[in-house]
Amino acid sequence: MSLIVLAAAIVLAPDARAELTTNGDFETGDTTGWTSFAFGSQTFSLTTDAKSGSFAGELFNTIEASPLVIKQANIGAGTVIAGELLTISFDAKGEGTNGGVAFAEFFSERAGGGVSSSEILGGAPLALTNQYQNFSFTRAAGPDVGGGVTLQFNAVTGANAGSTSRLLIDNVSVRRVSAVPEPGSTILLGLAGCGFLVRRRRR
Template identity: 45%
Template sequence: MRGSLEGAGGVIFVELFSELDGGGTSQAEIYTGGPIFPTAGWSPYSWTTTLGPDVDGGVTLQLKASCGPVVGCGVDSYFDNITITTDVAAVPLPAAAWLFGSALMGLVGMSRRRKS
């Protein structure tokens, strides 16, 4: 990011939302814990996070320039090379699935024993 501020009060917020299917969010996070301020030179930023438990509605990265109610405030900001990489964790099989599978195998074994 690079840019400039004019007057008092200008800031930039970087927020990530884990979106629910049908609207709403399962998690929202403001990176750096607060606002960041543009500089004349390019400043790299990198964050690692855990998404919310439900992202059926997608993921939104919001880059928000804000002046609030300050008269004469201006924010010029430029963003380049934005990448979001996600890694989906494997969902473990519930214990009931393992019990059902072992019971099914036991029934198959018993039916084979009866036939012989």
């Protein structure tokens, strides 16, 4: 394979670093990659009620006036840069009773702790139904992302007696919109250019 063809193949191939989440589709058969803050009767577990594939994640909160948080924390640390565009997408369904709702939240993390930006995606609770819907948002990373970014889901109950919140998620993705080539790819592109010039001079 010539250097030009090799370089072109590298440029056209998807960048493996573009996807930042781990196990966003839950197809490992467990909750690897996710941090859960469930306590008491709250649960975060796998379900076979998936949008696609075999599994999805399910949050179920039955403790009144409390959050149930799971997250993919500090992903893309050392890779994502300030102001970079990221696309956050996921499939979700669920229901709440007596004031129960669910949120998707996105944070840009500082290297030393704290956040440089935070947002409730969509600016309100997720508009859930009993059928999976796709949610997609494109956002710019904050001014300091030394600690990466965090995507968080929160199934929150109300203060009313009997309040519950149930959220099912699948195909969760945080993706760099314009991931840059690896340094090695850039070197190969340079070599390809040199090879092209040498070939022209030999003619």
